[in-house]
Amino acid sequence: MINGAQLRGVITDWGGVLTTPILTTVQAWIQADGIDWDSYRTVMRSWVFGANGPDGPDGPDGPDGANSPDGSQNPVHALERGECSGAEFEQMLAARLLRTDGGVVTAQGILRRMFAAITSEPAMYDMIRAVRGAGFRTGLLSNSWGCDEYPRADFPGLFDAVVISGECGMRKPEPAIFLHAAKSLGLEPGQCVFIDDMEPNVAAAAACGMTGVHHTEAAQTVAAVQELLGVPLNGAPPVPGQDS
Numbered sequence: 001m002i003n004g005a006q007l008r009g010v011i012t013d014w015g016g017v018l019t020t021p022i023l024t025t026v027q028a029w030i031q032a033d034g035i036d037w038d039s040y041r042t043v044m045r046s047w048v049f050g051a052n053g054p055d056g057p058d059g060p061d062g063p064d065g066a067n068s069p070d071g072s073q074n075p076v077h078a079l080e081r082g083e084c085s086g087a088e089f090e091q092m093l094a095a096r097l098l099r100t101d102g103g104v105v106t107a108q109g110i111l112r113r114m115f116a117a118i119t120s121e122p123a124m125y126d127m128i129r130a131v132r133g134a135g136f137r138t139g140l141l142s143n144s145w146g147c148d149e150y151p152r153a154d155f156p157g158l159f160d161a162v163v164i165s166g167e168c169g170m171r172k173p174e175p176a177i178f179l180h181a182a183k184s185l186g187l188e189p190g191q192c193v194f195i196d197d198m199e200p201n202v203a204a205a206a207a208c209g210m211t212g213v214h215h216t217e218a219a220q221t222v223a224a225v226q227e228l229l230g231v232p233l234n235g236a237p238p239v240p241g242q243d244s
Contacts, residue, residue: 005190007211007229009137009160010128011181013172014150016197017215018124018158020117028117035105039098047076079145082166086111086146115149123218126234127225128158134231139163141181141194143171161185172196173204182210193228195221 016022030037075092078084087108094107132138137160142150144166155162161184163177170177182189189209196202202212211228215221226233 008191009185009187010131010193011139013196014142025118029114034100036098043096080143080165080171111146127222130233137185172201178208
């Protein structure tokens with residue numbers, strides 16, 4: 001029971017939670033493609049961190065963090081909501097990046113290359129399966145960068161509901177998408193645990209009534225979810241008062 005509500009479901013992010021860290025994946029792409037790291041950091045600071053970090057959502061990017069500093073639509077937000085295609089985003093991103101050898105960054109396929117090194121995190125897969133096996137509902141809530149980066153064949157064995165931003169026209173940390181994810185499981189927000197590797201998304205979920213877990217590494221997350229749900233999960237110490 002959390003704040004008078006019985007926890008009945010777990011909703012999790014994808015990239016960086018059920019996979020290797022996104023930074024690790026991106027750094028592999030940066031090295032493989034010979035991208036200048038400073039140019040990448042500059043564009044991402046503008047498009048991602050400026051909107052989701054200390055300056056957003058109520059900062060200089062506008063009332064919902066939807067715009068870039070120059071007043072144009074934020075390309076990351078447009079991509080995540082499905083308002084622009086992956087090819088359009090690739091053109092915008094490539095135009096802002098530099099190569100270490102001074103050459104031109106190839107736009108076509110940049111998203112595929114960016115996520116080429118991503119791999120699943122077995123401990124987190126096991127946790128979600130254990131949560132589901134214990135009778136809790138499980139859901140995915142992910143901001144998509146093109147909708148092609150997911151191993152969808154894995155989903156039926158992991159989730160009772162899947163919410164992907166580019167398919168529903170909403171994105172984290174917008175409140176509506178958290179409410180939609182809970183409803184897709186047939187639950188109220190207060191009945192849900194939400195896991196994400198980005199603190200602004202965890203805070204937004206908590207503001208909607210969910211119990212937030214900030215993911216940094218698998219063992220800590222498994223232990224936190226086990227304590228919240230009161231059931232033994234793979235990879236965590238036994239819940240006090242229960243048999244291991």
